[in-house]
Amino acid sequence: MSMHAKRVTNATALLDPGAKGWEKVDREVVELAGMPLHLQTSRYVRTVWADKLIGKVRAVSVRAAHDGERLAIRLEWNDDTENREFAERQFPDAAAVVFPSNGDAPLATLGAPDAKVNAWYWRADLEEGENLVAQGLGTDTPTKDTPIVARGAWSDSRWCVVVSRALKAKGAANVKLAPGKTVKAGFTVWEGTNRERGDLRSYSRQWRDLTLDA
Amino acid sequence: MPKNGKAAVKDVTTHGLQSQVAMVFDLNKCIGCQTCSVACKTLWTRDEGTDYQWWMTVNTQPGRGCPMDYEQMGGGYREGVPQEGILPTREEFGGGWDFNYDEVFYQGKGNSVHLQPLGKKPTWGPNWDEDQGAGEYPNAYYFYLPRLCNHCTRPSCVEACPRSAMYKRPQDGIVLRDEEQCRGLQFCAEACPYKKIYFNYVKKISQHCILCFPRLEQGVAPACARQCPGRLVFVGYLNDVERPIHKLVYDWEVALPLHPEYGTDPNIFYIPPLSPYRLKEDGSLDKDTPRIPMEYLERLFGPRVHKALNTMQDELQKVRSGKKSELLDTLIVYRWHTLFEPFTRDPVEVGGPQAAVQR
Numbered sequence: 001m002s003m004h005a006k007r008v009t010n011a012t013a014l015l016d017p018g019a020k021g022w023e024k025v026d027r028e029v030v031e032l033a034g035m036p037l038h039l040q041t042s043r044y045v046r047t048v049w050a051d052k053l054i055g056k057v058r059a060v061s062v063r064a065a066h067d068g069e070r071l072a073i074r075l076e077w078n079d080d081t082e083n084r085e086f087a088e089r090q091f092p093d094a095a096a097v098v099f100p101s102n103g104d105a106p107l108a109t110l111g112a113p114d115a116k117v118n119a120w121y122w123r124a125d126l127e128e129g130e131n132l133v134a135q136g137l138g139t140d141t142p143t144k145d146t147p148i149v150a151r152g153a154w155s156d157s158r159w160c161v162v163v164s165r166a167l168k169a170k171g172a173a174n175v176k177l178a179p180g181k182t183v184k185a186g187f188t189v190w191e192g193t194n195r196e197r198g199d200l201r202s203y204s205r206q207w208r209d210l211t212l213d214a
Numbered sequence: 215m216p217k218n219g220k221a222a223v224k225d226v227t228t229h230g231l232q233s234q235v236a237m238v239f240d241l242n243k244c245i246g247c248q249t250c251s252v253a254c255k256t257l258w259t260r261d262e263g264t265d266y267q268w269w270m271t272v273n274t275q276p277g278r279g280c281p282m283d284y285e286q287m288g289g290g291y292r293e294g295v296p297q298e299g300i301l302p303t304r305e306e307f308g309g310g311w312d313f314n315y316d317e318v319f320y321q322g323k324g325n326s327v328h329l330q331p332l333g334k335k336p337t338w339g340p341n342w343d344e345d346q347g348a349g350e351y352p353n354a355y356y357f358y359l360p361r362l363c364n365h366c367t368r369p370s371c372v373e374a375c376p377r378s379a380m381y382k383r384p385q386d387g388i389v390l391r392d393e394e395q396c397r398g399l400q401f402c403a404e405a406c407p408y409k410k411i412y413f414n415y416v417k418k419i420s421q422h423c424i425l426c427f428p429r430l431e432q433g434v435a436p437a438c439a440r441q442c443p444g445r446l447v448f449v450g451y452l453n454d455v456e457r458p459i460h461k462l463v464y465d466w467e468v469a470l471p472l473h474p475e476y477g478t479d480p481n482i483f484y485i486p487p488l489s490p491y492r493l494k495e496d497g498s499l500d501k502d503t504p505r506i507p508m509e510y511l512e513r514l515f516g517p518r519v520h521k522a523l524n525t526m527q528d529e530l531q532k533v534r535s536g537k538k539s540e541l542l543d544t545l546i547v548y549r550w551h552t553l554f555e556p557f558t559r560d561p562v563e564v565g566g567p568q569a570a571v572q573r
Contacts, residue, residue: 042373042375042401043296043374044373044401044404045376045401047295047298048404086398086413086415086418087303089300089301125418137376138377139377140397197397197398197399198376198399198401199376
């Protein structure tokens, strides 16, 4: 299934998750599934979470827009509890949009040693977004070469989060973006009340094609 | 196994160790002065985010410990299977108290206002139930239990980390964390049955005792051990057969790990406390019953505590009858340096206690 990033005149105005401009952008609902137990890299996690629900959030509504300079992606999902901090046996809510760094990479394992993925990461307690590169589960590492803007707003039991990056990027692991180009994108969400962190999360099982309007 | 090239199950039994640094605390000599706690605190956990962290704590036993009721928080292994653990909260560790220093010291209220924690009234602390103990007069009893990271041989924290951010150093078995790799997921803190891993809420990563490895590397004993006024903390290599640690643990078998049933194989050991006899109602001695119930000590140190205390009593009897006891001589520590060999260097020799930890 294909999604597209709408061409707009000013994507910077869309960095605010509540910006009116988002209402004019089509949305696509992406189903999410819990990360499989057998993929968890920690035996502790595989043992303790064997009978627990992994991936409480089961759908995310996605909108995307660009202005030739910047791509902004807005994720929206239901969450009764706003987890802004590490506190009282709970974790901050978080979300990420994942791309193969170069053409293709396995999504479920967050890349592979010879196939990097790039994740635009938002976490509720962080002031700024993180630009992550991974080569497998448990290997995600922030890169400083190209910043990610990430902002989240919670109201009425719903998170609205925008992650965004300039189309031009320096590092080789950053996904290459240009008007008219199609890239693969995956989505992942962490629900902090359910103590989701690391690879305890929900994710879109398959890559979706995302085309930046010419 | 995921296709990320990492072994999902690590070899948790050997870690390719060349040797293992260990400590023995003689609980018969601990006076609960907290000098070890403060020595550690002032050296390692002064920054914001570490204010509530006490890598070294001394609690009165019986007691609820720190974090509060940690013995009911799970973790560790049962028959080799990881057990679910509860993540302790900052409150359960006792929080970090801010005091009204400004008011008392600088605002001229030194005679009218006393020093007290600011904000919400604390309900727990690192040594909250100090000196409470158990039992009824005249048979009340308690003893002190210093605790730090056990640098276990089967560290459940290391195995629990999905990012391989923790490891056991091959050269000395110290359990460390790569703070660059840690993302504050805190599975380590859940899995640690001794609950000695803390969350740094500024750096957003977990932290724990590093056994003063920068000091050890320069031949200086850990701060908690060197600063102990009671001279009761032995430090050394477990496989060093000529030195006290090996003898106490393996030859005399009087040094025991805390809660061996947690299955992580600690490398911090304790000489269990002897206690006076109970007093009968008529005031005479009940020579069959030690003041500290053996069931309680068995719960803490496992069934081997009986043999350990019997050995200690036998050696005491030997000395009382005029004979010599190598075990008791070792525990008396006639020469201070025998506690730490080969880590006997003075921090001053390597540039002072601060220089010893600055790399």
